[in-house]
Every structure is written in C-alpha cells, then in structure tokens.
Amino acid sequence: MFAKPFRVKSNTVIKGSDRRKLKADVSAAFPSLSAEELSELVPNKEELNVVKIYAHKGDAVTLYVLHKNPLFFELEKRLHPTVYVLWRYPALLPTFRTWPPVLQKLIGGADLMLPGVVVPTSGLPDVTQGDCCAVTLVNNRAPVAVGTAAVSSADMRSSGMKGRGVCVLHTYMDNLWAFGDKSGPPTLSDADSEGHGMNGEEYEDNEEDEEKEEVEKCVEEEQIPGETVTDPVFSRIEELSLAEQEEEKGEKGNEEDDKNQDEQKTPQEVMDALLVQCFLHALKSKVKKSELPLLTSTFLRNHMFSCCPSGKQLDIKKSSYKKLSKFLQAMQQQHNLVRVKELAKGVESIVEVDWKNPELRLFNVPKETDGEAAPVQEGETPYHPPEIxxxxxxxxxxxxxxxxxxxxxxxxxxxxxxxxxxxxxxxxxxxxxxxxxxxxxxxxxxxxxxxxxxxxxxxxxxxxxxxxxxxxxxxxxxxQVMFPGQTPIIKKGHIEPIEISVASRGSNKKVTLIKNLEVYGLDPAVVATALQYRVQASSVLHPIPGAKDKVLVQIQGNQIHQAGNLLLDHYQIPRKYIQGLDKALKGGKKK
Structure with a gap:
C-alpha cells in the first residue's frame, strides 16, 4: 500500500476527546497491551498528531504520529500498528516467519505466499481470515511487515501451504516507514527459527539458484512498473567495500562495471552510496580522536566534502535522507558507527566513533581522494538563490x-x-x-x-x-519559494526577510545577530563559518525560542557590513529580502 509515495491531506494535533477515543480503540484492538504500555503509546500530555493521507491508489488513510514516528494507521475504520510499534512490542500480533531474500519482494508491493512461510515447531499461529498479523525474518523476531491474513490458519494447513498467506499493507523501508525517523529493526533472537527451512524443511544456503526459485514462489508480485526499491544502507556499504577491493587489484574492467551499475541505479541511490563512501572515508582518514566531540556541521563541511571524489558532487538533499541529522541517526542506530549527542540545544555533535567497527575496518580509502584535502572555501556546496x-x-x-x-x-x-x-x-x-x-x-x-x-x-x-x-x-x-531543481514551496502570509541586527552582551560588547537564513535555503552553520573566516571573529548558533528548525547566528562585533556583502555578493540574495543593512558602520561601503 505504501510502496509508492502518498499525498498528505492534513496534519493536525489531536484533540483531547479524540486522544481518549484513540486510547480506547487501541485497547480494544490490542487487548494484550497493559495499561502502562497503552500510556506509552498514547501519552496524555505529549504532542500526538493526526495525519490524513491518500495512498497512491486513492485509499484514504489516517496516521497517528508520536515523536515524528507513525504509530498506527487506520484503514477502513480499522487500526493497524506500524513496524515502529511492533519493534517495541513484537508479540503484539500473530506472526508468520519467512526468509530474508523475500523481504525485498515485500517492500516492492508483493504479498507473502504460503510456500515462503517457515513453520516453527510450535506450528502456525491461530488466525482467521482478515486478522491483522505481522511478518518476521528467520533468526530475528523484529517484524518487518504488517498485513492481514488471506485465509484462516486451518485453511492454510488444509491447502498444503499453497496460495496467498498474508496480504501485505506496510513494510520496513516503504514510504510509511520513511515518514518516520528511518531507524532500522532491532535484533531480537529467535531460537525457534534456527534449523528450519521452507515449511519446516532443511534449507541449504549454498544452492543459490534453488533459493532464487523458492523466493519467486514465496511472493505474489504486485510490483509497480518502473518502481525501484531502495536497498538498505548495509548493502550499500558492502557494495562500496567490494568495489574498492576490486580497484586495488588494478582491473580496468571494474570501472566499466561500476558505470553500468550506476546507470541502473536511481540518482537518489547513487547519492546515498556516495554519502556512505564519503562518511566512511572521513571517519577512517580525516577524523582524529582528539577532535571529538565534533560538530556535525563541521564534520560535513571540513571532512566529508573533502573526501568527495573529483568529478562528483556531494548533495545530501538529493539523497533519501535529505538531512545530515537523519543520515547520522541511521549510521548510529543501524550500524553503531558513531554516537551523536545534542551537547547544546539545537546543535548536534559526534561524541564517539567506533573505530573497531567491521564496516569501518573493511572500508578501503579510495586512492583518488587520498592525501591532503583542499582547503574548504565559502560556498563549496553550490548555492542558488530561490525565485520568490x-x-x-x-x-x-x-x-x-x-x-x-x-x-x-x-x-x-x-x-x-x-x-x-x-x-x-x-x-x-x-x-x-x-x-x-x-x-x-x-x-x-x-x-x-x-x-x-x-x-x-x-x-x-x-x-x-x-x-x-x-x-x-x-x-x-x-x-512561492522555488529552488532550482526542487518542488516549489507555497506558504501563506509575507515572506520573512533575513534580519541582521546588533545587540549588546556583557561589558557592552557588540555582537551581530542573523536570523531567517533557513527561509532562503541557507545553512546557518555554513554562513556562520564563512563570516568567521572573513572577519576572524568567533561565531555561535542559538536556537530561536518558539521557532522550530530555526537557528540564530551570533558573531562578535558589528559585522553588518561584512554579513551584507556575503549575502548580497556571494549568495546573491536580493537587497529587498535583507533587513538591517542600514545599521552598518559608517566606514563600510554600501552596495
């Protein structure tokens, strides 16, 4: 259902009466939840959002979102938990187990067929047709898909485990999962799955051809034409490591193979792979233990950008993560490569790196970008002012x-x-x-x-x-704000100008404050660093009270003239969208 992007109709904070109704509905739908667990899923005081969406086939779906993660989706007046809930409460639904290769097909929109179900020693779960159920993988109890039983468990056994088993509605790595924080499934041991094969038979890993044939039988294809499924980050890391090992052998044919593989991938997948490569390269050869804790913005600007191969351009906005914080969160939660912490409000830093991580140790630094990094210059990431x-x-x-x-x-x-x-x-x-x-x-x-x-x-x-x-x-x-190559953004009211002002801090010291840079697609951390190099003064970032995703840039001294020149000349922001230039020191030249 969520294999293709959906359209958001509305996003509102839930009312008190609706919150109580939701709590009662969740309790009725999932009676195994204790009162304490119910309060964790539907808290009384924390902000809970109701998001109404239209799936790509036109189905109206209601999402209930807590801490930016969708917890439940309501379809035809029936509640279903998402994988984020099931990872916390894996026993919430009856589960059917299958093999890891099948997951890729389920993500693409296929249903789980009975030949792909691994029957445990305890037998099939007791379900009736239409019951909500989950799908797990062998050796891990963490559910990776949610759906409804196509037939009852009695009919499954009487049919000889043939036909459709689970009508899949939502999976790990689909667009509903991507609506949340994109965290990966936890590893939950499953002793029952060891030693079992398809329908309880022995499974031989070395017979790859037979495995592929079995996977085709495990799912009923409902793949959307032209739709590609995003691979997990783990597989990209393996691909990169193998590619670098082949390069060391000096085989010229590998370059052609890499090009062919890149042509088959979507631009987003190519950017994801480049992002992982630059990330591992920076950790392995650029970051020193003495530098920690390291601002995430500094890590990106001074280390990751310098590790980008010549002829390529690193742009996080063109990746599936869109933001550096989401990418680092994935590297922390799924691979334990780094630990990111918010040392100052709204400002994240890398506080720890797992230098012994096998993925980091196996990664080979590309020869092309090995060596001294070129000094970082202002605007290393190309910026084009928006059309308003x-x-x-x-x-x-x-x-x-x-x-x-x-x-x-x-x-x-x-x-x-x-x-x-x-x-x-x-x-x-x-x-x-x-x-x-x-x-x-x-x-x-x-x-x-x-x-x-x-x-x-x-x-x-x-x-x-x-x-x-x-x-x-x-x-x-x-x-309407339109950035080159991006979808136009339409908002109500007047567009906020970039405000530059001067304030006094202790001992009558002057500081320059700049805000609303985000409205024009500017990264406050990058602008602060650029100004810092220009005027040789320290700069800090402060969160703006009451404004989400906005940061205030503060730099020592009255730097209105220099800040104005940077915005007007370098970033080419029209003067009418900058407020406070008239307060520049008289010695400064006006444009």
Whole structure:
C-alpha cells in the first residue's frame, strides 16, 4: 500500500476527546497491551498528531504520529500498528516467519505466499481470515511487515501451504516507514527459527539458484512498473567495500562495471552510496580522536566534502535522507558507527566513533581522494538563490466573484490571473459604464465582495484600478519559494526577510545577530563559518525560542557590513529580502 509515495491531506494535533477515543480503540484492538504500555503509546500530555493521507491508489488513510514516528494507521475504520510499534512490542500480533531474500519482494508491493512461510515447531499461529498479523525474518523476531491474513490458519494447513498467506499493507523501508525517523529493526533472537527451512524443511544456503526459485514462489508480485526499491544502507556499504577491493587489484574492467551499475541505479541511490563512501572515508582518514566531540556541521563541511571524489558532487538533499541529522541517526542506530549527542540545544555533535567497527575496518580509502584535502572555501556546496513569487489565495468572502472561473476558496492565483478573472467577470455581466469606460458598475455580487457596509448605499461604481486593488486587498496573501531543481514551496502570509541586527552582551560588547537564513535555503552553520573566516571573529548558533528548525547566528562585533556583502555578493540574495543593512558602520561601503 505504501510502496509508492502518498499525498498528505492534513496534519493536525489531536484533540483531547479524540486522544481518549484513540486510547480506547487501541485497547480494544490490542487487548494484550497493559495499561502502562497503552500510556506509552498514547501519552496524555505529549504532542500526538493526526495525519490524513491518500495512498497512491486513492485509499484514504489516517496516521497517528508520536515523536515524528507513525504509530498506527487506520484503514477502513480499522487500526493497524506500524513496524515502529511492533519493534517495541513484537508479540503484539500473530506472526508468520519467512526468509530474508523475500523481504525485498515485500517492500516492492508483493504479498507473502504460503510456500515462503517457515513453520516453527510450535506450528502456525491461530488466525482467521482478515486478522491483522505481522511478518518476521528467520533468526530475528523484529517484524518487518504488517498485513492481514488471506485465509484462516486451518485453511492454510488444509491447502498444503499453497496460495496467498498474508496480504501485505506496510513494510520496513516503504514510504510509511520513511515518514518516520528511518531507524532500522532491532535484533531480537529467535531460537525457534534456527534449523528450519521452507515449511519446516532443511534449507541449504549454498544452492543459490534453488533459493532464487523458492523466493519467486514465496511472493505474489504486485510490483509497480518502473518502481525501484531502495536497498538498505548495509548493502550499500558492502557494495562500496567490494568495489574498492576490486580497484586495488588494478582491473580496468571494474570501472566499466561500476558505470553500468550506476546507470541502473536511481540518482537518489547513487547519492546515498556516495554519502556512505564519503562518511566512511572521513571517519577512517580525516577524523582524529582528539577532535571529538565534533560538530556535525563541521564534520560535513571540513571532512566529508573533502573526501568527495573529483568529478562528483556531494548533495545530501538529493539523497533519501535529505538531512545530515537523519543520515547520522541511521549510521548510529543501524550500524553503531558513531554516537551523536545534542551537547547544546539545537546543535548536534559526534561524541564517539567506533573505530573497531567491521564496516569501518573493511572500508578501503579510495586512492583518488587520498592525501591532503583542499582547503574548504565559502560556498563549496553550490548555492542558488530561490525565485520568490507573490501569490493570492481566494478567500471565503470573494468566492462568489471567482465561481464562474471555477476557483473555489483556497485556490492559489498569481496577480495577473486575478486581474484576468475580474475583467472576464465584468465583461460577462456587462458592468462597464457606457458613458465612461474607466468605471465599473457595482452589482450585488461586487457589493458583497468588495464594499464596506458604510459604502453599500453610496458607491455605485468603481475605477478599474480601485476594483483590482480592493480585490487583491481582500485575498489571502501567499508566496512561492522555488529552488532550482526542487518542488516549489507555497506558504501563506509575507515572506520573512533575513534580519541582521546588533545587540549588546556583557561589558557592552557588540555582537551581530542573523536570523531567517533557513527561509532562503541557507545553512546557518555554513554562513556562520564563512563570516568567521572573513572577519576572524568567533561565531555561535542559538536556537530561536518558539521557532522550530530555526537557528540564530551570533558573531562578535558589528559585522553588518561584512554579513551584507556575503549575502548580497556571494549568495546573491536580493537587497529587498535583507533587513538591517542600514545599521552598518559608517566606514563600510554600501552596495
């Protein structure tokens, strides 16, 4: 169901009454949960979000999200737990066990077939058709898929373990899993699975061809055409290590093979692999134990970027992780390579590196980038200023004016579109004053939409300019921010300018403060470092109270002139989007 990206309709904080109802529904659906466990899943005071989405096939699904992780999804008024919940409570649902190669097929949208079910010594779980159940892998009790039983367990046995077993709804590595923190399944020992094969028979690992045939029988393909499944990070690390070992042997043909493999991968998978390579390279040859704790932003800028092979460009936004924090979290939780901690509020640091980790020890540093790293320069990651467009949203009051153009409340329009729709309405209703074409007659609709109550009896006509200005004035202002190669972002209200100001700290020392850099796609840590090099003064980052995902840059002294030059000249931010440049020292040159 979630093999393909879904569309989010709404995301709201749950109400108190709905929270109590959810708690009762969870308790009824999963009676094995104790009162304490129920309070952990549906806490009374912590923020719990209700996210309504549309799956790619049009199914309406409701998600319940806690700490950014989806806990339950409700489909056709029935609650199902996600893998994040099942990793905490693996015994919550009856489970069917299968082999690890089958997981890749399940992620692609296939159902689990009965020939792929590994029957434990205790026998099949007791289920009826339609019961919610989970799928685990051999040697690990952590569930990797959630679905419903296609038939009852009695019918499974009577059919000779043939046919469909579990109709899969959600899996590890699908888009619902990616909606959360993308953590990996824990390792939970499963003694019953040792020594068992397909349907209880012995399983021979060395017969690869037979294994592939069995995997095909284990699942019923429902793969979406053209859909590729993202491999786990672990497999990418193995691929990189093997590739580097082949390069050391000096085989020229390997370069062609690597190119062919890269062509078969999606750009996102290629960027993921490059990200892992630069990460391992930086840990193995750049980071020293004496440097720890190390700011994650410094690690990226000074170490990972310098490990990027020539001719390639490292861009986290083009990877599946999108953010450095999510990537490092995956490296910490899934592979125990590093330990990341928030030493200051909103600022993360790498506090520990597992130098003995086998993945790190097996990694071979590429010869191409081995050696002294080039000094990091400002803007090493190419930055292009966003294109900002002012837009207007149809308000409830103006909806009658836009109905003829099929524009309902909330429709986003450009000023030119608004002007065109108003002109078309006037011409269609023949409202232009015959004696003076510069005026428009006010009909009942225009009266209700554009006039104040005190003007109802007095104003009979308006000039064209006044008509347009009143229309725009009663619409909801919006703006669109579009970065090159990215989907445009539309938000309501005015766009916040980058604010540069000077404040006093103890002993009347001056500091320069810069905020709202994130609105324009700028990384505050990168801007702070660039300014630090320019003015040779220390800089720090402070979280902004009440503003999520926003950081304040503070640098010693009155540096408005230098900060302005950096933003105007280097990042090419238009002057109208920068506030406070007039407070620069008089000695500074103005652009």
């Amino acid at each position: 467009t002012y837009l207007y949203s149809v308000s409830a009051r103006l909806e009658p004016l836009f109905l003829d153009a099929n524009k309902r409340k909330g429709t986003i329009l450009q000023p030119a579109e608004v002007r065109s729709i108003v002109m078309e309405y006037v011409k269609k209703n023949e409202l232009v004053v015959e004696n003076n074409k510069n005026y428009v007659t006010i009909n009942p609709t225009l009266c209700d939409c554009l006039l104040e109550k005190s003007e109802y009896q007095e104003v009979e006509s308006l000039k064209w300019d006044d008509l347009f200005s009143r229309t725009l004035g009663r619409m909801q202002e919006c703006y």
